[in-house]
Amino acid sequence: MPDMRFAPPAPVRIADRASGLNAGRVRSHNERLILSMLLRSGELTRAQIGERSELSGQTVSVLIRSLQQEGLLSEGERMKSRMGPPTVPLTLNPEGAFAVGVDLDPRGASVALVDFLGRARALVASEPDTASIVAAVAERIDALxxxxxxxxxxxxxxxxxxxxxxxxxxxxxxxxxRETGLDVFVQDDITAAAGGESLYGEAKAHDTYLLFHIGDRVYSMLTLDRQTLRSPRRRSYPHGLLDLEERLQLNGPLTVESLSERAAGDAAKDVVADWIEDCVRVLTERAKSAAELIDFTHIVVSATLPEPLLERICTRLEQDLPGFTVAASGNGPASKAIGAATLPFITRFV
Amino acid sequence: MAAELGPGWDVIGEGLSGRTTVHDDPIEGAHKNGRTYLTPCIQSHAPLDLVILMLGTNDLKRRFNQPASEVAMGIGTLIHDIRDFNPGWPGRTPEIFVVAPPPMKDELHEWNSVFAGAPSKSRELALEFEIMADSLEVHFMDAGKIAQSDPRDGFHLGIEAHRAIGLALAEVISAIGWPPLKGVVHA
Structure with a gap:
Protein backbone atom coordinates (compact mmCIF):
# COMPACT_ATOMS: atom_id res chain seq x y z
CA MET A 1 0.00 0.00 0.00
CA PRO A 2 1.57 3.29 -1.04
CA ASP A 3 1.51 6.21 1.36
CA MET A 4 -1.74 7.86 0.28
CA ARG A 5 -0.64 11.18 1.70
CA PHE A 6 1.53 11.59 -1.35
CA ALA A 7 -1.01 10.52 -3.93
CA PRO A 8 -2.12 13.37 -6.19
CA PRO A 9 -5.12 15.21 -4.72
CA ALA A 10 -8.58 14.53 -6.10
CA PRO A 11 -9.81 17.83 -7.54
CA VAL A 12 -13.39 17.26 -6.40
CA ARG A 13 -14.42 20.76 -5.69
CA ILE A 14 -12.71 22.64 -8.44
CA ALA A 15 -12.87 20.48 -11.53
CA ASP A 16 -16.67 20.58 -11.84
CA ARG A 17 -16.86 24.28 -11.28
CA ALA A 18 -16.70 25.26 -14.94
CA SER A 19 -20.01 27.13 -15.00
CA GLY A 20 -23.42 27.03 -13.45
CA LEU A 21 -24.39 24.92 -10.50
CA ASN A 22 -22.74 21.69 -9.47
CA ALA A 23 -25.46 19.22 -10.25
CA GLY A 24 -23.51 16.00 -10.15
CA ARG A 25 -21.86 16.37 -6.80
CA VAL A 26 -23.59 15.54 -3.57
CA ARG A 27 -23.52 18.67 -1.46
CA SER A 28 -21.85 18.03 1.85
CA HIS A 29 -23.65 18.43 5.12
CA ASN A 30 -21.33 21.26 6.12
CA GLU A 31 -21.92 23.21 2.92
CA ARG A 32 -25.65 22.91 3.49
CA LEU A 33 -25.15 24.04 7.05
CA ILE A 34 -23.39 27.21 5.92
CA LEU A 35 -26.04 27.97 3.29
CA SER A 36 -28.83 27.43 5.83
CA MET A 37 -27.14 29.74 8.31
CA LEU A 38 -26.85 32.46 5.68
CA LEU A 39 -30.48 31.98 4.64
CA ARG A 40 -31.60 32.57 8.19
CA SER A 41 -29.21 35.33 9.17
CA GLY A 42 -28.84 37.18 5.88
CA GLU A 43 -25.25 38.25 6.55
CA LEU A 44 -22.43 36.60 8.49
CA THR A 45 -18.66 37.01 8.73
CA ARG A 46 -16.39 33.98 8.30
CA ALA A 47 -15.61 34.17 11.99
CA GLN A 48 -19.31 34.08 12.89
CA ILE A 49 -19.85 31.11 10.59
CA GLY A 50 -16.98 29.30 12.30
CA GLU A 51 -18.27 30.11 15.75
CA ARG A 52 -21.87 29.08 15.08
CA SER A 53 -21.10 25.96 13.06
CA GLU A 54 -18.29 24.84 15.38
CA LEU A 55 -16.29 23.95 12.26
CA SER A 56 -12.56 24.69 12.20
CA GLY A 57 -11.36 27.88 10.54
CA GLN A 58 -9.71 25.87 7.77
CA THR A 59 -12.82 23.84 7.02
CA VAL A 60 -14.94 26.99 6.86
CA SER A 61 -12.35 28.61 4.63
CA VAL A 62 -12.36 25.71 2.15
CA LEU A 63 -16.17 25.42 2.06
CA ILE A 64 -16.71 29.13 1.61
CA ARG A 65 -14.17 29.29 -1.18
CA SER A 66 -15.95 26.47 -2.96
CA LEU A 67 -19.42 28.04 -2.50
CA GLN A 68 -18.04 31.37 -3.68
CA GLN A 69 -16.59 29.85 -6.79
CA GLU A 70 -19.90 28.20 -7.51
CA GLY A 71 -21.44 31.66 -7.41
CA LEU A 72 -23.73 30.96 -4.46
CA LEU A 73 -22.21 33.56 -2.14
CA SER A 74 -21.41 37.20 -2.53
CA GLU A 75 -19.41 39.52 -0.34
CA GLY A 76 -21.25 42.19 1.60
CA GLU A 77 -19.98 45.61 2.41
CA ARG A 78 -16.56 45.78 4.03
CA MET A 79 -16.89 46.72 7.70
CA LYS A 80 -14.23 48.66 9.57
CA SER A 81 -13.40 46.92 12.81
CA ARG A 82 -12.33 48.71 15.98
CA MET A 83 -8.93 47.08 15.86
CA GLY A 84 -7.25 45.17 13.08
CA PRO A 85 -8.12 44.99 9.41
CA PRO A 86 -11.69 45.39 8.08
CA THR A 87 -13.93 42.33 7.84
CA VAL A 88 -16.07 41.39 4.88
CA PRO A 89 -19.39 39.73 5.68
CA LEU A 90 -20.84 37.07 3.39
CA THR A 91 -24.36 36.89 2.00
CA LEU A 92 -26.16 34.58 -0.36
CA ASN A 93 -25.93 35.72 -3.95
CA PRO A 94 -29.53 36.44 -5.04
CA GLU A 95 -28.45 35.44 -8.54
CA GLY A 96 -26.83 32.25 -7.27
CA ALA A 97 -29.80 30.06 -8.06
CA PHE A 98 -33.29 30.30 -9.46
CA ALA A 99 -36.29 28.00 -9.31
CA VAL A 100 -39.76 27.88 -10.79
CA GLY A 101 -42.74 27.22 -8.53
CA VAL A 102 -46.16 26.14 -9.76
CA ASP A 103 -49.16 26.44 -7.48
CA LEU A 104 -51.95 24.10 -8.63
CA ASP A 105 -54.60 25.76 -6.50
CA PRO A 106 -58.08 24.30 -7.10
CA ARG A 107 -59.11 27.82 -7.96
CA GLY A 108 -56.50 28.33 -10.69
CA ALA A 109 -52.82 27.74 -11.43
CA SER A 110 -50.02 30.26 -11.02
CA VAL A 111 -46.31 30.20 -11.87
CA ALA A 112 -43.54 32.03 -9.99
CA LEU A 113 -39.89 32.49 -10.84
CA VAL A 114 -38.01 32.83 -7.57
CA ASP A 115 -34.40 33.87 -6.88
CA PHE A 116 -32.04 32.47 -4.24
CA LEU A 117 -33.28 34.98 -1.67
CA GLY A 118 -36.88 33.87 -2.15
CA ARG A 119 -38.02 36.90 -4.06
CA ALA A 120 -40.55 36.29 -6.83
CA ARG A 121 -38.96 37.81 -9.93
CA ALA A 122 -42.11 37.02 -11.90
CA LEU A 123 -45.55 35.78 -10.98
CA VAL A 124 -48.17 34.91 -13.58
CA ALA A 125 -51.55 33.20 -13.60
CA SER A 126 -51.84 30.33 -16.03
CA GLU A 127 -54.86 28.94 -17.84
CA PRO A 128 -55.88 25.87 -15.85
CA ASP A 129 -54.83 23.07 -18.17
CA THR A 130 -51.71 20.94 -18.45
CA ALA A 131 -50.41 22.33 -21.75
CA SER A 132 -50.91 25.97 -20.71
CA ILE A 133 -49.08 25.43 -17.42
CA VAL A 134 -46.11 23.85 -19.22
CA ALA A 135 -46.12 26.75 -21.68
CA ALA A 136 -46.22 29.30 -18.85
CA VAL A 137 -43.23 27.63 -17.15
CA ALA A 138 -41.29 27.44 -20.42
CA GLU A 139 -42.02 31.10 -21.07
CA ARG A 140 -40.62 32.13 -17.66
CA ILE A 141 -37.47 30.14 -18.34
CA ASP A 142 -37.05 31.48 -21.88
CA ALA A 143 -37.27 35.01 -20.53
CA LEU A 144 -34.10 34.39 -18.49
CA ARG A 178 -39.01 17.02 -20.95
CA GLU A 179 -39.65 20.65 -21.83
CA THR A 180 -37.29 22.22 -19.28
CA GLY A 181 -34.69 19.51 -18.79
CA LEU A 182 -34.91 20.25 -15.06
CA ASP A 183 -35.81 18.06 -12.12
CA VAL A 184 -39.42 18.42 -11.03
CA PHE A 185 -40.23 18.24 -7.32
CA VAL A 186 -43.79 17.54 -6.15
CA GLN A 187 -45.13 18.35 -2.71
CA ASP A 188 -48.50 18.82 -1.09
CA ASP A 189 -49.29 22.52 -1.27
CA ILE A 190 -49.66 23.41 2.41
CA THR A 191 -46.39 21.64 3.26
CA ALA A 192 -44.72 23.53 0.42
CA ALA A 193 -46.11 26.82 1.74
CA ALA A 194 -44.74 26.00 5.21
CA GLY A 195 -41.35 25.20 3.67
CA GLY A 196 -41.34 28.58 1.92
CA GLU A 197 -42.32 30.30 5.14
CA SER A 198 -39.52 28.62 7.10
CA LEU A 199 -36.92 29.43 4.46
CA TYR A 200 -37.88 32.91 3.33
CA GLY A 201 -40.99 34.08 5.11
CA GLU A 202 -42.29 35.09 8.48
CA ALA A 203 -41.15 31.92 10.18
CA LYS A 204 -37.43 32.30 9.34
CA ALA A 205 -36.57 33.02 12.97
CA HIS A 206 -38.90 30.38 14.42
CA ASP A 207 -38.11 26.70 14.75
CA THR A 208 -41.64 25.85 15.86
CA TYR A 209 -44.73 27.58 14.55
CA LEU A 210 -48.24 26.96 13.29
CA LEU A 211 -49.12 27.91 9.73
CA PHE A 212 -52.70 28.58 8.68
CA HIS A 213 -53.54 28.74 5.02
CA ILE A 214 -56.88 30.22 4.07
CA GLY A 215 -57.63 28.66 0.69
CA ASP A 216 -60.97 27.34 -0.49
CA ARG A 217 -61.14 25.97 3.06
CA VAL A 218 -58.92 26.56 6.07
CA TYR A 219 -55.80 24.40 6.48
CA SER A 220 -53.22 24.19 9.22
CA MET A 221 -49.67 22.85 9.30
CA LEU A 222 -47.40 22.57 12.30
CA THR A 223 -43.63 22.93 12.02
CA LEU A 224 -41.82 21.49 15.01
CA ASP A 225 -38.07 22.04 15.43
CA ARG A 226 -37.88 22.98 11.75
CA GLN A 227 -39.59 19.76 10.71
CA THR A 228 -42.92 20.30 8.99
CA LEU A 229 -45.31 17.65 10.26
CA ARG A 230 -47.24 16.18 7.38
CA SER A 231 -50.16 13.99 8.25
CA PRO A 232 -51.11 11.32 5.74
CA ARG A 233 -54.67 12.57 5.61
CA ARG A 234 -55.35 16.23 5.06
CA ARG A 235 -57.65 17.98 7.50
CA SER A 236 -59.51 21.10 6.53
CA TYR A 237 -61.91 23.39 8.29
CA PRO A 238 -64.84 25.56 7.15
CA HIS A 239 -64.98 29.32 6.56
CA GLY A 240 -62.38 29.57 3.84
CA LEU A 241 -62.70 31.47 0.58
CA LEU A 242 -65.49 29.25 -0.80
CA ASP A 243 -67.58 30.31 2.15
CA LEU A 244 -66.75 33.97 1.57
CA GLU A 245 -67.66 33.72 -2.10
CA GLU A 246 -70.96 32.13 -1.21
CA ARG A 247 -71.74 34.87 1.27
CA LEU A 248 -70.84 37.54 -1.27
CA GLN A 249 -72.91 35.69 -3.88
CA LEU A 250 -70.05 35.79 -6.37
CA ASN A 251 -70.46 33.88 -9.61
CA GLY A 252 -66.82 32.92 -10.09
CA PRO A 253 -63.87 32.43 -7.76
CA LEU A 254 -62.78 35.68 -6.17
CA THR A 255 -59.45 37.21 -7.01
CA VAL A 256 -57.41 39.53 -4.83
CA GLU A 257 -58.44 42.45 -7.06
CA SER A 258 -62.14 41.67 -7.25
CA LEU A 259 -62.28 41.21 -3.52
CA SER A 260 -60.49 44.49 -2.86
CA GLU A 261 -63.22 46.25 -4.81
CA ARG A 262 -66.07 44.25 -3.31
CA ALA A 263 -64.93 44.52 0.26
CA ALA A 264 -64.63 48.28 -0.06
CA GLY A 265 -68.31 48.61 -1.00
CA ASP A 266 -70.70 49.34 1.87
CA ALA A 267 -73.00 46.43 1.06
CA ALA A 268 -70.20 43.89 1.44
CA LYS A 269 -68.59 45.38 4.54
CA ASP A 270 -70.78 43.57 7.06
CA VAL A 271 -70.65 40.32 5.11
CA VAL A 272 -66.85 40.40 5.10
CA ALA A 273 -66.71 41.38 8.78
CA ASP A 274 -68.98 38.45 9.71
CA TRP A 275 -66.91 36.07 7.66
CA ILE A 276 -63.74 37.27 9.36
CA GLU A 277 -65.27 36.60 12.77
CA ASP A 278 -66.24 33.04 11.77
CA CYS A 279 -62.88 32.40 10.16
CA VAL A 280 -60.96 33.73 13.17
CA ARG A 281 -63.08 31.55 15.48
CA VAL A 282 -61.98 28.45 13.56
CA LEU A 283 -58.33 29.56 13.62
CA THR A 284 -58.47 30.26 17.36
CA GLU A 285 -59.92 26.83 18.10
CA ARG A 286 -57.30 25.07 15.98
CA ALA A 287 -54.45 27.04 17.56
CA LYS A 288 -55.67 26.34 21.08
CA SER A 289 -56.02 22.64 20.51
CA ALA A 290 -52.56 22.43 18.96
CA ALA A 291 -51.12 24.42 21.89
CA GLU A 292 -52.44 21.81 24.30
CA LEU A 293 -50.00 19.30 22.83
CA ILE A 294 -47.09 21.38 21.61
CA ASP A 295 -45.38 24.42 23.02
CA PHE A 296 -45.37 27.15 20.39
CA THR A 297 -46.07 30.87 20.40
CA HIS A 298 -45.76 31.90 16.75
CA ILE A 299 -48.51 31.72 14.14
CA VAL A 300 -48.26 32.58 10.44
CA VAL A 301 -51.34 33.10 8.28
CA SER A 302 -51.19 32.92 4.51
CA ALA A 303 -54.12 33.55 2.18
CA THR A 304 -54.99 34.70 -1.31
CA LEU A 305 -56.56 37.83 0.12
CA PRO A 306 -55.93 41.57 -0.17
CA GLU A 307 -53.28 42.61 2.36
CA PRO A 308 -55.59 44.79 4.55
CA LEU A 309 -58.03 41.90 4.95
CA LEU A 310 -55.30 39.45 5.91
CA GLU A 311 -53.90 42.01 8.36
CA ARG A 312 -57.35 42.33 9.95
CA ILE A 313 -57.53 38.57 10.39
CA CYS A 314 -54.08 38.51 11.99
CA THR A 315 -54.90 41.37 14.35
CA ARG A 316 -58.18 39.75 15.40
CA LEU A 317 -56.48 36.40 15.91
CA GLU A 318 -53.80 37.95 18.10
CA GLN A 319 -56.53 39.55 20.25
CA ASP A 320 -58.13 36.16 20.77
CA LEU A 321 -54.86 34.40 21.51
CA PRO A 322 -52.99 36.20 24.28
CA GLY A 323 -49.35 35.12 24.45
CA PHE A 324 -49.11 34.35 20.73
CA THR A 325 -47.62 36.41 17.95
CA VAL A 326 -49.49 36.28 14.66
CA ALA A 327 -47.94 37.40 11.39
CA ALA A 328 -49.19 37.51 7.83
CA SER A 329 -47.20 35.33 5.44
CA GLY A 330 -43.91 36.91 4.43
CA ASN A 331 -44.39 35.53 0.95
CA GLY A 332 -47.68 37.33 0.28
CA PRO A 333 -50.58 35.95 -1.71
CA ALA A 334 -48.11 33.85 -3.74
CA SER A 335 -47.04 31.90 -0.66
CA LYS A 336 -47.79 28.51 -2.21
CA ALA A 337 -46.09 29.27 -5.53
CA ILE A 338 -43.01 30.56 -3.68
CA GLY A 339 -43.21 27.54 -1.39
CA ALA A 340 -43.25 25.31 -4.50
CA ALA A 341 -40.15 27.07 -5.82
CA THR A 342 -38.31 26.46 -2.56
CA LEU A 343 -38.65 22.67 -3.02
CA PRO A 344 -35.64 22.45 -5.37
CA PHE A 345 -33.68 24.82 -3.10
CA ILE A 346 -34.45 22.75 -0.01
CA THR A 347 -33.50 19.52 -1.77
CA ARG A 348 -30.27 20.85 -3.20
CA PHE A 349 -28.94 23.51 -0.86
CA VAL A 350 -30.23 23.36 2.70
CA MET B 1 0.63 42.66 7.70
CA ALA B 2 1.83 42.90 11.30
CA ALA B 3 0.83 46.57 11.46
CA GLU B 4 -2.59 45.81 10.07
CA LEU B 5 -3.19 42.86 12.41
CA GLY B 6 -2.30 44.95 15.44
CA PRO B 7 -0.37 44.32 18.65
CA GLY B 8 -2.19 41.07 19.49
CA TRP B 9 -0.08 39.26 16.90
CA ASP B 10 3.58 38.28 16.71
CA VAL B 11 4.46 37.89 13.04
CA ILE B 12 7.73 36.03 12.36
CA GLY B 13 9.21 36.50 8.89
CA GLU B 14 11.06 33.44 7.58
CA GLY B 15 11.66 34.34 3.96
CA LEU B 16 14.70 33.11 2.00
CA SER B 17 15.59 34.02 -1.55
CA GLY B 18 15.75 30.92 -3.75
CA ARG B 19 13.89 28.63 -1.35
CA THR B 20 12.18 25.63 -2.94
CA THR B 21 9.42 23.47 -1.51
CA VAL B 22 11.32 20.18 -1.19
CA HIS B 23 14.47 20.30 -3.33
CA ASP B 24 18.14 20.67 -2.44
CA ASP B 25 19.38 23.17 -5.00
CA PRO B 26 22.46 21.67 -6.74
CA ILE B 27 23.72 25.16 -7.54
CA GLU B 28 22.54 27.48 -4.78
CA GLY B 29 22.89 24.90 -2.04
CA ALA B 30 21.10 22.29 0.02
CA HIS B 31 19.99 24.97 2.49
CA LYS B 32 17.45 26.22 -0.09
CA ASN B 33 15.36 23.10 0.59
CA GLY B 34 12.18 24.31 2.34
CA ARG B 35 11.39 20.87 3.67
CA THR B 36 14.59 20.33 5.62
CA TYR B 37 14.48 23.87 6.99
CA LEU B 38 10.77 23.86 7.92
CA THR B 39 10.92 21.32 10.73
CA PRO B 40 13.60 22.98 12.92
CA CYS B 41 12.12 26.37 12.01
CA ILE B 42 8.61 25.67 13.24
CA GLN B 43 9.91 23.80 16.27
CA SER B 44 12.07 26.72 17.31
CA HIS B 45 9.11 29.12 17.06
CA ALA B 46 6.51 26.81 18.63
CA PRO B 47 3.81 27.24 19.79
CA LEU B 48 2.35 28.70 16.60
CA ASP B 49 -1.21 29.61 15.69
CA LEU B 50 -0.76 29.92 11.97
CA VAL B 51 1.83 28.89 9.39
CA ILE B 52 1.75 30.70 6.04
CA LEU B 53 3.45 28.98 3.09
CA MET B 54 4.20 31.12 0.05
CA LEU B 55 6.63 29.17 -2.09
CA GLY B 56 6.76 27.60 -5.52
CA THR B 57 8.36 30.02 -7.95
CA ASN B 58 11.91 28.68 -7.40
CA ASP B 59 10.68 25.11 -7.96
CA LEU B 60 10.00 26.17 -11.55
CA LYS B 61 13.71 26.60 -12.33
CA ARG B 62 14.78 24.58 -15.35
CA ARG B 63 17.18 22.52 -13.23
CA PHE B 64 14.32 20.98 -11.20
CA ASN B 65 12.19 20.14 -14.25
CA GLN B 66 8.89 20.20 -12.34
CA PRO B 67 5.36 20.73 -13.64
CA ALA B 68 3.06 23.01 -11.58
CA SER B 69 1.16 20.02 -10.20
CA GLU B 70 4.39 18.59 -8.78
CA VAL B 71 5.20 21.90 -7.08
CA ALA B 72 1.75 21.68 -5.46
CA MET B 73 2.70 18.18 -4.27
CA GLY B 74 5.74 19.76 -2.64
CA ILE B 75 3.46 22.19 -0.81
CA GLY B 76 1.29 19.22 0.20
CA THR B 77 4.35 17.54 1.68
CA LEU B 78 5.12 20.61 3.77
CA ILE B 79 1.52 20.64 5.03
CA HIS B 80 1.87 16.99 6.10
CA ASP B 81 5.18 17.79 7.81
CA ILE B 82 3.62 20.67 9.76
CA ARG B 83 0.80 18.43 10.88
CA ASP B 84 3.21 15.62 11.82
CA PHE B 85 5.38 17.90 13.96
CA ASN B 86 2.38 19.82 15.21
CA PRO B 87 4.01 22.99 16.56
CA GLY B 88 0.67 24.34 17.84
CA TRP B 89 -0.55 25.03 21.33
CA PRO B 90 -1.14 21.87 23.37
CA GLY B 91 -3.97 19.96 21.76
CA ARG B 92 -4.17 22.23 18.73
CA THR B 93 -2.68 21.97 15.26
CA PRO B 94 -1.77 25.37 13.84
CA GLU B 95 -3.90 26.68 11.04
CA ILE B 96 -2.09 26.41 7.70
CA PHE B 97 -2.40 28.98 4.97
CA VAL B 98 -1.16 28.35 1.43
CA VAL B 99 -0.54 31.44 -0.70
CA ALA B 100 0.03 31.00 -4.43
CA PRO B 101 2.67 33.50 -5.60
CA PRO B 102 1.72 35.91 -8.41
CA PRO B 103 2.58 34.51 -11.86
CA MET B 104 5.95 35.40 -13.34
CA LYS B 105 6.29 37.86 -16.21
CA ASP B 106 7.32 36.42 -19.58
CA GLU B 107 10.44 38.61 -19.68
CA LEU B 108 12.89 37.59 -16.96
CA HIS B 109 15.97 39.34 -18.37
CA GLU B 110 19.18 37.57 -17.22
CA TRP B 111 17.06 34.91 -15.51
CA ASN B 112 15.38 33.76 -18.75
CA SER B 113 17.53 30.65 -19.14
CA VAL B 114 17.39 29.64 -15.46
CA PHE B 115 13.61 29.80 -15.63
CA ALA B 116 13.17 28.51 -19.20
CA GLY B 117 9.54 27.32 -19.53
CA ALA B 118 8.67 28.59 -16.07
CA PRO B 119 6.43 31.61 -16.82
CA SER B 120 3.65 29.51 -18.37
CA LYS B 121 3.89 26.96 -15.54
CA SER B 122 3.72 29.78 -13.00
CA ARG B 123 0.27 30.67 -14.29
CA GLU B 124 -0.90 27.15 -13.38
CA LEU B 125 0.38 27.29 -9.81
CA ALA B 126 -2.68 28.99 -8.32
CA LEU B 127 -5.11 26.33 -9.54
CA GLU B 128 -2.81 23.44 -8.55
CA PHE B 129 -2.21 24.97 -5.11
CA GLU B 130 -5.90 25.52 -4.58
CA ILE B 131 -6.71 21.92 -5.44
CA MET B 132 -4.06 20.84 -2.93
CA ALA B 133 -5.33 23.29 -0.29
CA ASP B 134 -8.89 22.08 -0.75
CA SER B 135 -8.02 18.43 -0.55
CA LEU B 136 -5.95 18.92 2.62
CA GLU B 137 -8.42 21.45 4.05
CA VAL B 138 -6.17 24.43 4.60
CA HIS B 139 -6.62 28.13 3.90
CA PHE B 140 -5.73 29.39 0.45
CA MET B 141 -5.23 32.71 -1.27
CA ASP B 142 -4.15 33.48 -4.81
CA ALA B 143 -1.76 36.42 -4.44
CA GLY B 144 -1.92 36.81 -8.23
CA LYS B 145 -5.33 38.38 -7.72
CA ILE B 146 -3.85 40.96 -5.37
CA ALA B 147 -0.50 41.90 -6.92
CA GLN B 148 1.85 41.35 -9.85
CA SER B 149 5.48 40.39 -10.13
CA ASP B 150 7.90 43.28 -10.47
CA PRO B 151 8.71 43.80 -14.18
CA ARG B 152 12.30 44.75 -13.26
CA ASP B 153 13.28 41.09 -12.89
CA GLY B 154 9.91 39.54 -13.73
CA PHE B 155 9.43 37.31 -10.69
CA HIS B 156 10.21 39.11 -7.44
CA LEU B 157 7.68 41.30 -5.64
CA GLY B 158 8.07 45.06 -5.31
CA ILE B 159 7.34 47.16 -2.23
CA GLU B 160 3.76 47.86 -3.33
CA ALA B 161 3.09 44.19 -4.04
CA HIS B 162 4.44 43.21 -0.62
CA ARG B 163 2.22 45.80 1.00
CA ALA B 164 -0.91 44.77 -0.91
CA ILE B 165 -0.39 41.08 -0.19
CA GLY B 166 0.30 41.83 3.48
CA LEU B 167 -2.95 43.76 3.82
CA ALA B 168 -4.95 41.08 2.02
CA LEU B 169 -3.43 38.36 4.23
CA ALA B 170 -4.26 40.36 7.36
CA GLU B 171 -7.87 40.61 6.27
CA VAL B 172 -8.21 36.88 5.64
CA ILE B 173 -6.33 35.99 8.83
CA SER B 174 -8.51 38.16 11.02
CA ALA B 175 -11.62 36.59 9.49
CA ILE B 176 -10.59 33.18 10.85
CA GLY B 177 -12.41 32.58 14.10
CA TRP B 178 -9.54 32.70 16.63
CA PRO B 179 -9.43 31.79 20.27
CA PRO B 180 -7.60 34.49 22.38
CA LEU B 181 -3.76 33.94 21.93
CA LYS B 182 -1.74 34.26 18.69
CA GLY B 183 1.75 34.07 17.00
CA VAL B 184 2.74 33.55 13.32
CA VAL B 185 5.55 32.23 11.15
CA HIS B 186 5.78 33.40 7.58
CA ALA B 187 7.92 31.00 5.52
Missing part, protein backbone atom coordinates in the same frame (compact mmCIF):
# COMPACT_ATOMS: atom_id res chain seq x y z
CA UNK A 145 -30.64 35.17 -19.82
CA UNK A 146 -28.55 32.15 -20.80
CA UNK A 147 -26.34 32.67 -17.73
CA UNK A 148 -29.30 32.64 -15.37
CA UNK A 149 -30.85 29.63 -17.09
CA UNK A 150 -27.74 27.64 -16.15
CA UNK A 151 -28.45 28.45 -12.51
CA UNK A 152 -31.94 26.95 -12.43
CA UNK A 153 -32.23 24.47 -9.58
CA UNK A 154 -35.49 22.89 -10.69
CA UNK A 155 -39.26 23.19 -10.85
CA UNK A 156 -41.49 22.68 -7.81
CA UNK A 157 -45.17 21.79 -7.86
CA UNK A 158 -47.48 22.59 -4.95
CA UNK A 159 -50.35 20.15 -5.28
CA UNK A 160 -53.53 20.24 -3.23
CA UNK A 161 -55.21 17.10 -2.04
CA UNK A 162 -57.07 15.85 -3.99
CA UNK A 163 -55.22 17.19 -7.06
CA UNK A 164 -57.32 19.60 -9.11
CA UNK A 165 -59.42 18.14 -11.94
CA UNK A 166 -57.96 20.57 -14.48
CA UNK A 167 -54.58 18.91 -14.59
CA UNK A 168 -53.13 15.44 -15.16
CA UNK A 169 -50.34 15.45 -12.61
CA UNK A 170 -48.30 12.54 -14.03
CA UNK A 171 -48.48 14.05 -17.50
CA UNK A 172 -47.62 17.54 -16.22
CA UNK A 173 -44.53 16.29 -14.38
CA UNK A 174 -43.38 14.36 -17.40
CA UNK A 175 -43.97 17.24 -19.82
CA UNK A 176 -42.22 19.71 -17.54
CA UNK A 177 -39.18 17.46 -17.22
Missing amino acids: SAARRKRLAGVGLAVPEPPPAYVDLAKLTQMLE
